[in-house]
Amino acid sequence: xxxxxxxxxxxxxxxxxxxxxxxxxxxxxxxxxxxxxxxxxxxxxxxxxxxxxxxxxxxxxxxxxxxxxxxxxxxxxxxxxxxxxxxxxxxxxxxxxxxxxxxxxxxxxxxxxxxxxxxxxxxxxxxxxxxxxxxxxxxxxxxxxxxxxxxxxxxxxxxxxxxxxxxxxxxxxxxxxxxxxxxxxxxxxxxxxxxxxxxxxxxxxxxxxxxxxxxxxxxxxxxxxxxxxxxxxxxxxxxxxxxxxxxxxxxxxxxxxxxxxxxxxxxxxxxxxxxxxxxxxxxxxxxxxxxxxxxxxxxxxxxxxxxxxxxxxxxxxxxxxxxxxxxxxxxxxxxxxxxxxxxxxxxxxxxxxxxxxxxxxxxxxxxxxxxxxxxxxxxxxxxxxxxxxxxxxxxxxxxxxxxxxxxxxxxxxxxxxxxxxxxxxxxxxxxxxxxxxxxxxxxxxxxxxxxxxxxxxxxxxxxxxxx
Amino acid sequence: xxxxxxxxxxxxxxxxxxxxxxxxxxxxxxxxxxxxxxxxxxxxxxxxxxxxxxxxxxxxxxxxxxxxxxxxxxxxxxxxxxxxxxxxxxxxxxxxxxxxxxxxxxxxxxxxxxxxxxxxxxxxxxxxxxxxxxxxxxxxxxxxxxxxxxxxxxxxxxxxxxxxxxxxxxxxxxxxxxxxxxxxxxxxxxxxxxxxxxxxxxxxxxxxxxxxxxxxxxxxxxxxxxxxxxxxxxxxxxxxxxxxxxxxxxxxxxxxxxxxxxxxxxxxxxxxxxxxxxxxxxxxxxxxxxxxxxxxxxxxxxxxxxxxxxxxxxxxxxxxxxxxxxxxxxxxxxxxxxxxxxxxxxxxxxxxxxxxxxxxxxxxxxxxxxxxxxxxxxxxxxxxxxxxxxxxxxxxxxxxxxxxxxxxxxxxxxxxxxxxxxxxxxxxxxxxxxxxxxxxxxxxxxxxxxxxxxxxxxxxxxxxxxxxxxxxxxxxxxxxxxxxxxxxx
Numbered sequence: 001x002x003x004x005x006x007x008x009x010x011x012x013x014x015x016x017x018x019x020x021x022x023x024x025x026x027x028x029x030x031x032x033x034x035x036x037x038x039x040x041x042x043x044x045x046x047x048x049x050x051x052x053x054x055x056x057x058x059x060x061x062x063x064x065x066x067x068x069x070x071x072x073x074x075x076x077x078x079x080x081x082x083x084x085x086x087x088x089x090x091x092x093x094x095x096x097x098x099x100x101x102x103x104x105x106x107x108x109x110x111x112x113x114x115x116x117x118x119x120x121x122x123x124x125x126x127x128x129x130x131x132x133x134x135x136x137x138x139x140x141x142x143x144x145x146x147x148x149x150x151x152x153x154x155x156x157x158x159x160x161x162x163x164x165x166x167x168x169x170x171x172x173x174x175x176x177x178x179x180x181x182x183x184x185x186x187x188x189x190x191x192x193x194x195x196x197x198x199x200x201x202x203x204x205x206x207x208x209x210x211x212x213x214x215x216x217x218x219x220x221x222x223x224x225x226x227x228x229x230x231x232x233x234x235x236x237x238x239x240x241x242x243x244x245x246x247x248x249x250x251x252x253x254x255x256x257x258x259x260x261x262x263x264x265x266x267x268x269x270x271x272x273x274x275x276x277x278x279x280x281x282x283x284x285x286x287x288x289x290x291x292x293x294x295x296x297x298x299x300x301x302x303x304x305x306x307x308x309x310x311x312x313x314x315x316x317x318x319x320x321x322x323x324x325x326x327x328x329x330x331x332x333x334x335x336x337x338x339x340x341x342x343x344x345x346x347x348x349x350x351x352x353x354x355x356x357x358x359x360x361x362x363x364x365x366x367x368x369x370x371x372x373x374x375x376x377x378x379x380x381x382x383x384x385x386x387x388x389x390x391x392x393x394x395x396x397x398x399x400x401x402x403x404x405x406x407x408x409x410x411x412x413x414x415x416x417x418x419x420x421x422x423x424x425x426x427x428x429x430x431x432x433x434x435x436x437x438x439x440x441x442x443x444x445x446x447x448x449x450x451x452x453x454x455x456x457x458x459x460x461x462x463x464x465x466x467x
Numbered sequence: 468x469x470x471x472x473x474x475x476x477x478x479x480x481x482x483x484x485x486x487x488x489x490x491x492x493x494x495x496x497x498x499x500x501x502x503x504x505x506x507x508x509x510x511x512x513x514x515x516x517x518x519x520x521x522x523x524x525x526x527x528x529x530x531x532x533x534x535x536x537x538x539x540x541x542x543x544x545x546x547x548x549x550x551x552x553x554x555x556x557x558x559x560x561x562x563x564x565x566x567x568x569x570x571x572x573x574x575x576x577x578x579x580x581x582x583x584x585x586x587x588x589x590x591x592x593x594x595x596x597x598x599x600x601x602x603x604x605x606x607x608x609x610x611x612x613x614x615x616x617x618x619x620x621x622x623x624x625x626x627x628x629x630x631x632x633x634x635x636x637x638x639x640x641x642x643x644x645x646x647x648x649x650x651x652x653x654x655x656x657x658x659x660x661x662x663x664x665x666x667x668x669x670x671x672x673x674x675x676x677x678x679x680x681x682x683x684x685x686x687x688x689x690x691x692x693x694x695x696x697x698x699x700x701x702x703x704x705x706x707x708x709x710x711x712x713x714x715x716x717x718x719x720x721x722x723x724x725x726x727x728x729x730x731x732x733x734x735x736x737x738x739x740x741x742x743x744x745x746x747x748x749x750x751x752x753x754x755x756x757x758x759x760x761x762x763x764x765x766x767x768x769x770x771x772x773x774x775x776x777x778x779x780x781x782x783x784x785x786x787x788x789x790x791x792x793x794x795x796x797x798x799x800x801x802x803x804x805x806x807x808x809x810x811x812x813x814x815x816x817x818x819x820x821x822x823x824x825x826x827x828x829x830x831x832x833x834x835x836x837x838x839x840x841x842x843x844x845x846x847x848x849x850x851x852x853x854x855x856x857x858x859x860x861x862x863x864x865x866x867x868x869x870x871x872x873x874x875x876x877x878x879x880x881x882x883x884x885x886x887x888x889x890x891x892x893x894x895x896x897x898x899x900x901x902x903x904x905x906x907x908x909x910x911x912x913x914x915x916x917x918x919x920x921x922x923x924x925x926x927x928x929x930x931x932x933x934x935x936x937x938x939x940x941x942x943x944x945x946x947x948x949x950x951x952x953x954x955x956x
Contacts, residue, residue, distance in 0.1 A: 060515075067514070179517050182515045183758075216758060216760060217759075296752075297547050297549050297754070299558075300549060300558020303551060305623070345750055346752075349754075
């Protein structure tokens with residue numbers, strides 16, 4: 001048996017076995033994966049990801065198997081085409097073993113909004129893995145796959161990465177093609193990568209990045225060879241710390257872990273500078289207006305007319321729309337569609353959407369000013385460690401507030417990465433977030449890799465595959 | 468208009484731009500294909516698919532805008548117009564809203580009121596303010612006929628979804644239905660002229676809507692307007708507007724009120740009917756399309772498009788009047804279609820006789836074109852051949868009636884003038900010795916008439932010419948016959 005077949009079969013077995021506990025996968029496609037292996041075994045040349053098993057979030061289109069967005073409205077929906085990111089993974093020789101669970105249409109921070117059951121955190125199965133890419137984060141944390149694709153609209157890669165003790169990067173807006181990523185907030189969405197090691201994340205990001213003719217918002221900017229830049233000396237890199245933000249609802253354990261990580265960076269020769277981001281506190285308000293406005297429009301196509309779920313027992317058009325969308329969407333999705341419809345309505349547009357766009361412009365200036373003083377900015381990924389299942393489901397506002405540190409990177413469009421920086425007393429991982437200038441993924445990965453090598457995370461999740 | 472009322476009319480026209488592929492994907496725009504065969508993930512609105520702008524649609528939009536006197540904006544923004552309908556796959560139409568592709572146009576059209584028989588009274592120029600021309604995508608269409616169980620199901624054909632459109636909106640500058648009529652015809656012609664659109668209402672690639680209100684002359688504000696839809700031809704549109712103006716005036720005069728609403732023209736019944744009230748109007752929740760970057764065009768690019776523009780019909784008409792001494796009516800007719808105007812100019816350059824060229828084209832050729840329902844470009848008759856005919860006629864090689872017959876034959880067969888003349892045996896006899904012989908014969912055969920002429924009966928000269936022509940089977944050059952006969956007598 002070839003090495004890659006062993007790898008892929010082991011990943012599939014682990015995925016199947018652990019799914020009973022974690023529910024990280026919505027689809028595990030053994031047959032497809034083995035067909036891929038066969039093809040790769042016969043191939044003359046090897047791509048950058050030759051034979052590497054990988055998991056893909058279920059809002060990224062795959063032509064060979066269903067793409068549901070963890071929504072009843074797309075249950076059983078099989079796309080006609082592969083997302084550009086998937087196409088590039090396949091071309092590089094990766095083997096997609098399955099599609100991961102998520103919050104419905106990527107709306108959520110806990111993975112409790114999946115129509116197909118919640119995902120459990122491998123560190124503590126009483127707790128959420130974060131969201132919305134909770135399935136991808138859990139699959140990586142449990143050691144089923146080394147890398148997985150997620151998507152990040154307001155922190156959906158970074159926050160679950162922090163909750164599950166793995167690395168997660170959201171690239172610059174326009175770095176990775178959105179073609180085939182089912183849209184939530186189109187001006188914020190980016191496909192990101194989650195991985196156990198910075199090196200794996202860098203390798204996959206290198207493969208999926210770059211201009212795509214099919215996405216008018218993808219940028220024609222050269223993609224560096226991230227892997228080759230991982231071990232550069234980070235001495236003299238200026239790290240900005242917005243210390244005023246380290247307060248409010250920030251958990252003291254998270255705070256001290258982040259402070260310690262900053263000291264760690266200082267010990268590696270970087271220069272720590274104090275910065276101020278006075279407008280960051282408006283991020284949540286701005287984000288939940290823009291993201292919901294775009295979502296209300298993006299989700300209009302799920303009307304029961306052409307594909308996906310259609311309600312039974314209707315005999316009239318309006319009724320078909322109402323019933324299909326009433327039954328097909330979950331509570332959180334409906335809440336956000338209503339919010340978004342409201343903020344775009346005539347008479348409210350200027351007060352909400354237009355104003356939010358203005359503040360978004362100011363936020364960009366805020367960051368520009370900060371980046372005049374430093375090369376990157378560090379802050380917590382999430383104000384807390386993974387919370388308990390059901391803890392915030394009745395309080396959407398407190399759930400929204402937990403995105404305080406992550407949404408801004410999406411609003412501004414800059415890249416950001418979350419890396420593990422310790423565990424709490426309850427043995428729950430804590431994430432450190434590093435935000436960079438536009439297109440500076442290379443520096444983020446470089447810093448992360450040097451840090452990871454110097455301060456490796458010793459702790460391991462309770463649910464983990466045996467070697 | 469009666470009792471001191473005036474009409475206030477604004478027009479919205481949608482035209483399909485003549486691209487080969489759709490505005491946001493590479494699907495063909497070909498008409499009459501199997502339902503849903505011209506589709507892909509993008510125009511089907513499948514999850515995850517994204518629009519990419521077809522630059523050809525922008526070029527044609529620019530030509531249309533320039534032809535209508537609009538300014539092209541250096542930055543314009545696509546916006547989503549949100550509403551639910553089964554023929555709208557994404558649940559929104561990609562259009563433009565507060566930052567349109569072009570705006571602030573002033574267009575001069577020729578317009579005339581018509582008499583009872585529909586004949587134009589007096590053509591006068593009129594300036595129209597065109598507020599904007601923006602780019603957008605078309606929707607698909609619902610099909611309710613010709614398929615199984617249509618009582619139970621509606622069908623959807625998305626072949627048309629994503630076809631590029633330009634929407635052209637005027638200020639409420641029209642004061643009569645005929646002004647609106649002349650405006651739509653003007654737009655149709657110039658868009659065809661510059662190649663931006665086929666603008667064929669029957670194929671649905673030009674659709675128009677009229678916003679109609681009335682007010683007392685002297686009022687400066689506007690009363691509630693009615694939007695008229697289902698105007699399937701320019702003539703229907705004119706009738707619908709006329710009906711609506713009268714309906715509104717009568718309503719006000721009998722003490723009633725007009726509500727802002729959308730009404731449909733019913734051509735069979737000859738009246739408009741309510742489609743939806745203002746309260747039922749959609750809130751489209753426009754916002755900038757995040758999937759497309761702003762559309763930016765450079766000054767150089769606009770100049771490039773301008774340099775590719777043909778001379779516009781009204782400019783050409785004025786030039787024909789000045790350069791070729793044609794009347795307004797003749798010049799207007801010649802520029803009614805681009806290839807006809809080009810045919811005229813080419814022929815005139817070759818024949819050197821603008822007057823006679825215009826006469827032949829406007830009488831004989833135009834009639835033949837209309838009968839065959841083709842354009843000058845599609846005709847077998849070519850400018851060089853018509854020019855040859857005109858020269859032969861000028862040289863009196865054939866007479867006028869013969870020339871007309873020759874033209875018809877050339878039109879039908881594509882043969883040259885000399886070929887046809889030869890086949891018909893129309894070559895004129897200009898050989899003086901031959902003609903002299905014929906004259907001698909005629910004089911010999913008609914002694915009494917010759918005598919009477921010599922006594923002073925001038926009328927008989929014509930008779931004698933006729934006899935000579937007859938003897939020559941009509942081929943003798945009448946000018947030479949005249950001269951020689953006079954001498955002999």
